[in-house]
Amino acid sequence: MELNVSSVFFHLPAKRLFRSLAVMLPVVVLPLSASASGLHLLDDFYLNDKAEDIRSLPGAFDCSDLYSGKLTYCFDQLRVFDVDEELLAVFVVEQKAHSVEYTTPLNAASYNTVLAGLRRKGLVFAHLNVNDETLDVLAGIQHLDRQTLDEQMFVLANRYDFTVPREYLFLDKGAFNRAYRQGEQNIEQWLTAGDSTDEQKKYDRTVIMSVSAEQITVTVSYPFVGTGTGIDD
Numbered sequence: 001m002e003l004n005v006s007s008v009f010f011h012l013p014a015k016r017l018f019r020s021l022a023v024m025l026p027v028v029v030l031p032l033s034a035s036a037s038g039l040h041l042l043d044d045f046y047l048n049d050k051a052e053d054i055r056s057l058p059g060a061f062d063c064s065d066l067y068s069g070k071l072t073y074c075f076d077q078l079r080v081f082d083v084d085e086e087l088l089a090v091f092v093v094e095q096k097a098h099s100v101e102y103t104t105p106l107n108a109a110s111y112n113t114v115l116a117g118l119r120r121k122g123l124v125f126a127h128l129n130v131n132d133e134t135l136d137v138l139a140g141i142q143h144l145d146r147q148t149l150d151e152q153m154f155v156l157a158n159r160y161d162f163t164v165p166r167e168y169l170f171l172d173k174g175a176f177n178r179a180y181r182q183g184e185q186n187i188e189q190w191l192t193a194g195d196s197t198d199e200q201k202k203y204d205r206t207v208i209m210s211v212s213a214e215q216i217t218v219t220v221s222y223p224f225v226g227t228g229t230g231i232d233d
Contacts, residue, residue, distance in 0.1 A: 039203060039205065039222055040205070041090075041097065041099065041100045041205070041220045041221075042080065042088070042100045042102060042207075042218070042220045043078060043080050043088060043100075045088075045090055045097055045100055046097065047096075047097060047098070047222055047225065048096045048097060049090075049096065049097040050095065050096060050097075051071070051073075051092045051095040051096065051097070052095075054073050054090055054092070054097060055073055057075070058077075059075050059076070059077040059078070060073050060074070060075060061073065061074055061075075062074075063089060066089075067089065067091070070091060070092075071091070071092040071093075072089050072090065072091050072092065073089070073090045073092065074087060074088065074089045074090075075087070075088045075090075076088075080102055080117075081102075081104070081110075081113050081114050081117040082113070083104050083109065083110040083113050083114065084104070084105070084110070085104055085105050086102065086103075086104050087102070087103045087104070088100060088101075088102050089101045089102075089103075098221070099219065099220060099221035099222075100219070100220050100221075101217060101218070101219050101220075102217070102218040102219075102220075103215055103216065103217050103218075104215070104216050105214060105215060105216075106162075106163065106211055106214045106215055106216050108162060110216060111162045111211070111216060114209065114216055114218065115168075115209065118170055118207060118209060118218070122172055122173050123170035123171065123172060123173070123207055124137075124170060124171060124172075124173050124176050125137050125153060125168060125169070125170060126138055126169045126170060126171045126176055126187050126190075127168075127169040127187045128153060128156055128157060128166070128167075128168055128169075129166060129167045129168075130156050130157060130159065130160060130164065130165075130166040131159075131160050131164045131165060131166065133156060133159070135152055135153060135156050136186050136187050136188075137149065137153065137176075137187070138176070138179060138180065138184060138185075138186055138187045138190060139185060139186035139187070140152065141180060142180075142185065162211070163211070163214070164211075165210075165211060165212045166210070166211045167208060167209070167210040167211075168208070168209045168210075169187065169206060169207075169208050170206070170207040170208070170209070171204065171205075171206065171207075172204070172205065175201075175204040175205075178200060191206075191223060201224050202222075202224045202225065203222075204222070204223075204224060205220060205221065205222050205223075206220070206221060206222075206223055207219070207220050208220075
């Protein structure tokens, strides 16, 4: 059974949303590190890109002071989702890219545009937490038909104003479908099964979109790297 959890929740009238998406500009393309792992983080950054290559990219600056002194390079001129005031931070561990964090001020247009942009990247909802009310999509698909689950996701995402704190966990469509086929009962089980015998799992990334304090934050990482299923350089 191939799953396609495809609901998208917008807070703008459809005509306004269509106009805003129609004028989106292409994302700036940057050169990649020759030693990249091939595991995509966000924009043109990959897991294990070399720090020296990231540092040499146009517009890169050291922003470690913003992140408790952890080695981090930031970019504030990229057009990741083509909204105002975007900041992309690349976190470096042992001189290699480990994860990324994207931030932008929260408003109705940026909320809708970032959410739509994530969905266009082939990501599907795996878990929703809105104002401390949760819906585990991976657990729900075990017991509910797709239409009912879609309706529950839509209701939860739109029960409160978009400014209310929330967190959406996305997986790539292939990872979600594989977790379902292999009998993962819920997203917590999937996240904590670091010693899984599934060789493909080490290539699975998580994308978390959170809304709080008038800001949107998108965090991208590979949670199973370094848990016994590491990626070779």
